[in-house]
Amino acid sequence: MSPYFFVMLVPLLPLVSFCILGLFGRKYIKTTSGTLGVISLFISALLSLYTAYRYFFIDGKVNGIYQHIIALKYTWLQFSPRVSIDMGILLDPISVMMIVIVSFISLMVHIFSLGYMKGEERFAIYYAFLSLFTFSMLGLVLSSNIFQIYIFWELVGISSFLLIGFYFENPSAVTASNKAFIVTRFADFGFLIGILILAFYSGTLDFGTLIERLTTAGSSQYIDIHSATFLGASMLTWGLGLVFIGGAGKSAMFPLHIWLPDAMEGPTPVSALIHAATMVVAGVFLVARLFPVFSIDLTVLQIVTWVGAFSALFAAVVACTQTDIKRVLAFSTMSQIGFMMFSLGVSKYGGESGLGYTGSMFHLFTHAFFKSLLFLGAGAVIHFAHTNDIRDLGGLRKLMPVTHLSFLIACLAIAGIPPFSGFFSKEDILMAAYHSDKIIYAIAVLTSALTAFYMFRLYYSVFWKRDIHLHDKNHEEGTLSMRLTLVILAVCTAFAGFVPVSSWITSDGAPLESHIDIVFSVFPVLMALTGIGLATYLYKTENRRPQIITSAFGSLYRAAYRKFYIDELYLFITRKIIFNGIGRPAAWFDKNIVDGFMNGLATTTAKISGLIKGLQSGKVQNYALYFFGGIIALAVLFIYVLNY
Amino acid sequence: MNEISITQILFVSTALFFIGMYGLFTRRNMITMLMAIEIILNSVNINFVAFNKYLYPGKLDGVFFTIFIITIAAAEAAMAIAIIINLYRSHHSIDVEDAEEMKY
Amino acid sequence: MHASVIIFYILSAFILGAALLAVTARKIFRSAIFLLFTLIGTAALFFWMGVEFVAAVQIIIYVGGIVVLIIFSIFLTQKSGEEMPKPLRNRSLFSVLALLFGFAFTYHLIYKYRFEQPAPHVFNVKVSDIGTQMLSTTEHGFVLPFEVVSILLLASMIGCIVIAMKIKPMEGNEI
Numbered sequence: 038m039s040p041y042f043f044v045m046l047v048p049l050l051p052l053v054s055f056c057i058l059g060l061f062g063r064k065y066i067k068t069t070s071g072t073l074g075v076i077s078l079f080i081s082a083l084l085s086l087y088t089a090y091r092y093f094f095i096d097g098k099v100n101g102i103y104q105h106i107i108a109l110k111y112t113w114l115q116f117s118p119r120v121s122i123d124m125g126i127l128l129d130p131i132s133v134m135m136i137v138i139v140s141f142i143s144l145m146v147h148i149f150s151l152g153y154m155k156g157e158e159r160f161a162i163y164y165a166f167l168s169l170f171t172f173s174m175l176g177l178v179l180s181s182n183i184f185q186i187y188i189f190w191e192l193v194g195i196s197s198f199l200l201i202g203f204y205f206e207n208p209s210a211v212t213a214s215n216k217a218f219i220v221t222r223f224a225d226f227g228f229l230i231g232i233l234i235l236a237f238y239s240g241t242l243d244f245g246t247l248i249e250r251l252t253t254a255g256s257s258q259y260i261d262i263h264s265a266t267f268l269g270a271s272m273l274t275w276g277l278g279l280v281f282i283g284g285a286g287k288s289a290m291f292p293l294h295i296w297l298p299d300a301m302e303g304p305t306p307v308s309a310l311i312h313a314a315t316m317v318v319a320g321v322f323l324v325a326r327l328f329p330v331f332s333i334d335l336t337v338l339q340i341v342t343w344v345g346a347f348s349a350l351f352a353a354v355v356a357c358t359q360t361d362i363k364r365v366l367a368f369s370t371m372s373q374i375g376f377m378m379f380s381l382g383v384s385k386y387g388g389e390s391g392l393g394y395t396g397s398m399f400h401l402f403t404h405a406f407f408k409s410l411l412f413l414g415a416g417a418v419i420h421f422a423h424t425n426d427i428r429d430l431g432g433l434r435k436l437m438p439v440t441h442l443s444f445l446i447a448c449l450a451i452a453g454i455p456p457f458s459g460f461f462s463k464e465d466i467l468m469a470a471y472h473s474d475k476i477i478y479a480i481a482v483l484t485s486a487l488t489a490f491y492m493f494r495l496y497y498s499v500f501w502k503r504d505i506h507l508h509d510k511n512h513e514e515g516t517l518s519m520r521l522t523l524v525i526l527a528v529c530t531a532f533a534g535f536v537p538v539s540s541w542i543t544s545d546g547a548p549l550e551s552h553i554d555i556v557f558s559v560f561p562v563l564m565a566l567t568g569i570g571l572a573t574y575l576y577k578t579e580n581r582r583p584q585i586i587t588s589a590f591g592s593l594y595r596a597a598y599r600k601f602y603i604d605e606l607y608l609f610i611t612r613k614i615i616f617n618g619i620g621r622p623a624a625w626f627d628k629n630i631v632d633g634f635m636n637g638l639a640t641t642t643a644k645i646s647g648l649i650k651g652l653q654s655g656k657v658q659n660y661a662l663y664f665f666g667g668i669i670a671l672a673v674l675f676i677y678v679l680n681y
Numbered sequence: 682m683n684e685i686s687i688t689q690i691l692f693v694s695t696a697l698f699f700i701g702m703y704g705l706f707t708r709r710n711m712i713t714m715l716m717a718i719e720i721i722l723n724s725v726n727i728n729f730v731a732f733n734k735y736l737y738p739g740k741l742d743g744v745f746f747t748i749f750i751i752t753i754a755a756a757e758a759a760m761a762i763a764i765i766i767n768l769y770r771s772h773h774s775i776d777v778e779d780a781e782e783m784k785y
Numbered sequence: 786m787h788a789s790v791i792i793f794y795i796l797s798a799f800i801l802g803a804a805l806l807a808v809t810a811r812k813i814f815r816s817a818i819f820l821l822f823t824l825i826g827t828a829a830l831f832f833w834m835g836v837e838f839v840a841a842v843q844i845i846i847y848v849g850g851i852v853v854l855i856i857f858s859i860f861l862t863q864k865s866g867e868e869m870p871k872p873l874r875n876r877s878l879f880s881v882l883a884l885l886f887g888f889a890f891t892y893h894l895i896y897k898y899r900f901e902q903p904a905p906h907v908f909n910v911k912v913s914d915i916g917t918q919m920l921s922t923t924e925h926g927f928v929l930p931f932e933v934v935s936i937l938l939l940a941s942m943i944g945c946i947v948i949a950m951k952i953k954p955m956e957g958n959e960i
């Protein structure tokens with residue numbers, strides 16, 4: 038038995054908590070269910086930290102390379118002697134990092150929700166769903182094979198659906214949850230076909246074997262998948278491309294991003310969980326998990342790069358115009374995920390050229406902290422002021438000092454200002470982009486400047502702009518649990534950049550030397566500072582300058598405000614083309630042909646029975662006569678006709 | 682023709698059976714229908730005894746069946762009359778044409 | 786012609802005639818009396834066939850029991866002397882046709898069938914044999930049907946009482 042057997046408990050504890058809370062929470066446990074969820078997550082997080090400690094410092098490394106450890110393997114479905122579906126736990130640097138992030142951020146969200154969701158009628162159900170969400174994500178990152186990851190992938194989808202639609206009395210929440218579910222479901226379809234292609238050609242579902250077979254030049258599977266082509270692209274390209282579509286759907290990459298801004302209809306802590314640690318990073322994680330295979334197919338890597346870069350820029354532009362505090366954060370998430378994606382895209386496998394991979398994972402790590410901090414801070418603001426709209430907010434810095442400070446730290450981190458965590462990870466990404474493709478580098482620098490701008494626009498709009506004196510002085514900043522989480526996360530955000538991720542998480546397992554090139558860093562940091570300065574100039578005090586700028590941009594501003602009409606485009610395609618072209622005829626066919634046939638059957642039956650029901654007259658002697666006639670007829674039939 | 686053959690006895694029982702059937706089909710009074718049933722059972726009894734006597738004279742099975750049928754006929758008649766009396770109470774008539782609620 | 790043959794013909798004519806009258810008589814009491822004659826005729830036929838015990842049972846149970854029961858119920862439900870309604874014409878037409886056909890068909894089968902002649906053996910029914918075999922538990926014993934029938938009789942007796950019992954109207958609510 039592997040010494041890492043206990044890792045099994047990390048996902049299982051939230052599952053247990055989900056089962057208990059789901060079954061008994063509403064009736065018996067009620068308000069203590071929060072405590073129960075927090076405790077189970079706390080143990081889970083401790084175990085993850087211990088796992089990380091043990092893996093990175095004690096026995097994860099063999100000959101200077103971090104190993105892939107199968108902590109648990111259990112054959113679930115045996116199809117044939119060679120093909121089986123297993124349930125297992127795979128430990129490697131990224132999954133260890135991910136369980137730490139997921140369990141830690143989830144723990145923070147659990148604690149924060151104690152205050153935020155206080156008094157909510159379906160408190161226990163909320164915690165049950167949170168636990169389910171955490172369980173699915175932990176299971177996803179620990180999956181040892183491609184089929185298991187698909188199962189947890191779908192579980193993540195369904196639990197996000199449940200949480201986004203948590204306020205189901207609210208029609209927009211229902212629409213948003215449906216949207217999230219349908220869009221990601223659509224993408225998952227691609228994912229499923231992709232993994233089927235990969236599994237078919239490699240003849241295995243197991244990650245380790247699959248990667249080994251498909252990347253060893255000259256192996257029979259390698260030759261097969263390269264030689265088989267479809268529409269001019271090899272099956273490898275198709276398989277990876279389709280897998281990437283699945284990842285893009287979950288990670289809200291353009292053009293499948295439309296669900297993400299609406300997903301904020303759920304409770305704000307849930308948004309923190311979705312955006313920071315669980316759902317959206319699943320796509321990045323998936324690409325990273327299969328990165329050795331991705332790295333041999335340059336076509337798909339190009340797609341990943343450009344989709345990531347475009348999403349990053351697109352989302353940043355849209356975020357500059359949005360007025361809903363959570364929507365700005367949602368687009369910033371999309372932008373940051375775009376960073377991670379193109380960073381993976383520009384990376385290569387192994388050695389120093391794998392910097393993009395490391396940068397991507399590093400950014401995932403730091404992003405989890407500052408994005409959850411931003412969302413929880415936004416949650417605290419909303420909890421305090423009861424509005425999402427930044428035009429109605431302002432001057433909260435004195436009323437909410439803890440939130441204010443932590444939000445500032447998070448903004449500095451996401452803007453990439455040293456020495457906050459975002460700086461380090463962004464530097465790695467920019468460096469990788471610079472060495473690979475200058476256009477991507479330009480986009481990345483521009484995007485990070487925009488990021489700094491819109492984050493500080495948000496910051497100033499919420500906390501400065503004007504001075505409000507609330508009459509109600511008893512208004513608390515939030516409960517102790519809320520402030521506590523903000524402080525913890527702020528500390529993590531400030532110092533997460535010093536974690537030597539680059540020596541732990543690399544594409545091939547061998548440590549990378551950490552290098553901060555001061556000269557290289559100057560330009561991006563200057564760009565970010567410019568963005569901050571511009572935001573300060575425009576938004577620190579209430580003035581007319583923003584209006585002048587917006588009217589100068591005119592139609593561009595309106596287009597960005599309307600999110601470049603992508604939603605409208607989707608609506609046009611679905612309503613006008615799919616509904617009219619396919620839905621209506623299908624409905625007509627169903628109504629007239631299928632239903633008509635069934636109705637005709639029913640009507641005919643009714644008519645016939647109306648005709649023959651006279652036989653059922655209730656007159657006993659008639660029955661006797663029919664009976665006798667029947668017997669005589671049968672007797673004649675058997676004796677004379679059939680000659681028995 | 683000194684002996685009566687089994688066929689002749691069977692003629693009597695068959696005719697008795699169909700007379701009973703006629704009564705069962707045409708009589709509207711339930712008591713008379715019950716009488717018709719008794720006639721039918723009698724014809725069957727004649728059959729049993731005749732077969733026993735003419736075809737298996739060394740055995741007694743036909744006789745036993747006759748005895749059992751008579752017993753069961755007694756039980757059946759008692760039940761039928763109980764039902765008829767109950768029906769008479771609720772319908773004030775024992776005409777089958779008046780008891781035809783059990784229909785479509 | 787042998788005397789027993791003549792007796793058989795007379796008995797047969799008596800049975801069939803009485804039965805025909807029993808199912809066609811318009812007065813129910815007469816119908817019952819003709820049924821009585823039919824049953825007595827059948828008993829006589831049993832005598833003629835040499836099964837005196839069965840004939841005795843027939844008279845005791847049918848004539849003494851069932852017919853009396855029937856007459857009893859006639860008194861309970863009918864005003865005597867009243868004529869019964871005529872049978873429906875359509876139905877009697879169809880049943881006569883069906884029955885005639887059925888009779889012809891059945892008798893045709895019987896008539897054509899060659900019954901095999903049994904080994905010569907005297908058909909002699911002793912009451913002691915019947916009693917022994919009825920209560921014997923060996924291979925040809927009838928003790929099981931005997932017991933089953935006794936339970937059946939008990940059950941039907943209870944059933945009769947339950948069915949014919951007057952239900953007392955419950956207090957407070959009508960049924």
